[in-house]
Amino acid sequence: MRILTIILIVFFSNCQSPKKEYDFTFYKGNIHESYYLKFNSSDTLYYINSYPYEEQTSFTILSSEEKENIQNILDTITFPKEEKFTNSLIEDGETNAFNLKIEKQNKKLMIHGHMGPKHFLSFGESLVKIKNLHEFTRTNKKFDLSIFNKILNAPPPPIIN
Template identity: 55%
Template sequence: MRISIIVLVLLLVGCKSPKKDYDLTFFKWNIHDSYYLKFNSSDTLYCVDSYGFKEETSFAILNKEEKERIEEALGTLVFPKDDTYESPVDDGETNAFVLKNGEESKKLKIHGFSGPKQFWLFGETLERIKLSHEFTKMNKNIDLKEINEMVIMKIPPPIIDTLQ
């Protein structure tokens, strides 16, 4: 009987739900800031400062509570069906999120305080975490192609006047 109880306890302890591996890229742009944050379920938070057309990569180590706060928020965020919410006014702030979990990828771009409030609040949480750390510069390229497709405006081709 004792062996059966021990085996049952070991099975229950070993049957924890698998931990999700998140890969989040966050982008914030306004007149004062332009940066990306990259979080991938480790204790490292990468920052790519792109203000002024530069790209400086740095990192900071998150404490356990910050890491858990980010993971908890990522587990509860509900991405809307539409992936872009923009106000008609060009100034303001833009936040963009690309969340990958395995093969699944979710995207959202919000501008001018339009879009789901939970994403504005999550962006503020990420900014507070960023501001609470001193980042160390590094020479590492962070792949930003997917999020840049959402946030960088494509320059239209020049119009050629063929009537001359």
């Protein structure tokens, strides 16, 4: 009986609620740089540099604190219903885009000209800081980033009569 009790205690003390599996990609683009940061619930952060011509993929290993901070934000962040926030007075400038896949849900957001939810702008800045703290190692790994073609496509210019 004691052995069964000990086994049950050990078993239930090791049970934790399952962590969500994320497939998260952040895009930052402006006149000086264009890149993606990809995070997928592991401790690896991928950096896909798409500036100036061909994509080059690199990776780094996040500290447990960095990984946990990103996961905590992804656990709590709420995507707005509106998927695009743009400042029509700015023709170029900085664009940040976020794409989060959790199970079968796909949430996306594009912010251009700093005209969007402030908590997303802050999250983007924190990701850039993490990127800047690390050295990345080149890899041949490829990612399907075609979802960003839909997110980043600019609206057609107005027709002038």
